[in-house]
Amino acid sequence: MCSEESDKAAVYVRDLKKRINIDEPRYDQETYVGRAKHFFLTTNPLNLLVSSRRLEEARCLVTKYRCNEPIPDDTTVNELWRAKMLYDSAFHPDTGEKMVLIGRMSAQVPMNVMITGGMITFYKSTPAVVFWQWLNQSFNALVNYTNRSGDVQQTNKQLFTSYVCATGGAVGTALYLNSLVKTMPPVIGRLVPFAAVAAANCINIPMMRAQELRHGTPVFDDHNNKLGYSKVAAQSGIGQVILSRVFMALPGMVAAPVVMDYLEKRGTLCRYPWMTVPATLGILGFCLTFATPLACAFFKQKASIPYNHLEPQLREQIQKQYDEPPTVVYFNKGL
Template identity: 55%
Template sequence: MANPKWPGQKTAELPLDINIRDPRWDQNTFVGRARHFFTVTNPLNLLLSDKELYDAQTIVKNYKAGIVTPGLTEDELWKAKYKYDSAFHPDTDQKIYLIGRMSAQAPMNMILCGCMLTFHKSIVSVMFWQWVNQSFNAIVNYSNRNGNVTATERQLGVAYMSATTGAVATALGLKALTGHLPSLVGRFIPLTAVCAANCINIPLMREREIQMGVPVTDDTGHKLGYSSRAAQKGIFQVVISRITMAFPSLTIPPLIMNELEKKDFLKKRPWLSATVQVGLIGILQVIATPLCCALFPQRSSILVKNLEPELRAQIKEKSPNTEVVYFNKGL
């Protein structure tokens, strides 16, 4: 049993052996990853002031350097780490634009999905909201890329134009093909367009990672080289996560709203339809965002035997016992 603290007694200093380089919960399990991402993607993180974020950054960086803030408890250290993780890029340590943070996913997608589902009948509305949605996705994809690979402004501009054009073209093509079908079918155009657009937007915005490769490390974090195959695997996992993330918000509300709009309550109050729909999407996004981010570990891995022959040979020469390498797949 621990000794009771008496008035004036000094609190023991926090030990320096807490591993805050990694998440608090076991990332080898889905539950551990989900708990981690429920903390990182919490929309309340957006309310943190710059001072709070920079104070959290100072606490975490000082602790990593062996300096403990006086009076700091372990819970306070972890809270500071998650404030820091929610706003700063893990590779570059730069503060991410507000709407590029994963904590902005739920509120932003609540608005965008609500608008895409509400204004799906007009061609102009479809074009506008798909463009806005893919512009937002481009910011998120760039903000959460592997930060060790840089791209020029021209490359980013080409990727952005290609991604948004592809998304809008997909949505318009689907609208033309389904125009004669029941209205319920039209409600699912945004989902199909978003899924197709993610397959275009994410790889294009992160094209440099495929071209140049991303850093791969051994289990201790020692860099062993750059791999395009690792980048491809990471981007594929992110595409799956984003499509899965969009699925509940763009499938469940249309089904519910299709039934509710037949009822007298909403027939008499049509202005409530958009509010109800956005509310449903918000609830689903708050749940789906962390769960879908948790589908794959952020610190992803790949077998050495699956790497490029040149890199494989290089690793075998430098570290012959290494069979698995690790990399940041992004979000």
């Protein structure tokens, strides 16, 4: 009965008088709420369970609709948007390449719950600090590279150099901060991982996207025509990503230490030591489930920059292509 009613209520793509613009997200990206709805869908950890066959079907449907090729007559509007959401969650928006599974934004919550839980729980010994910070920055390096903006390629040597500098900086920051807080209250020591992560993001993200800073990221006009590569746009996009990542980590990495310190002072953890890991992971899981999409929504994925803020050389190049250059150009800021 329910399925019959849903079938009757279904709106088929073939019946629409106006084409759906699937090059843009379903929800209004000019508003924070619209961006948050979009990222709640694309960062949903359940997307990781979708089979490769289903992802390929989604890619084919999206590609055919974009190219105005025939699609199945029984395709509904919701099915088309579902395919687009799966496509966005698994394929790079600029290159169209399928992203590594744990490098996708939908892997952020489960991976960060595990890694952040380790950093907060095992923060006292130097070997543990080194291991968990190394693991965290290795994961972040993979995510930063996977979700980089543009189509600029890096050599293996450049990637390795960026990785060593980023992870080395993160581990060094954590060890230095730990040495400073040894005589301070325990809760301060528990907050060191967040400070280290925040500082490391300022190193890791620019290093793993160094090619964009050197050569620029692609910029486009209103009709998605590539205009060239802009270093200014790359700097703006990377700065926005750093802020988003810091705020993404903030709720869980601050709330969990404060709560665990409170439980420790009350003696709860002494009476029930088995609670330490489940409680930490539970708090982190709750915070990250909401903080990940809400932090991603701070800035638009399709970022914009005024034309007159671009480099003089790029403006000259664009002026040769247009009688009236666009007032604003667009670029993918990355995630």
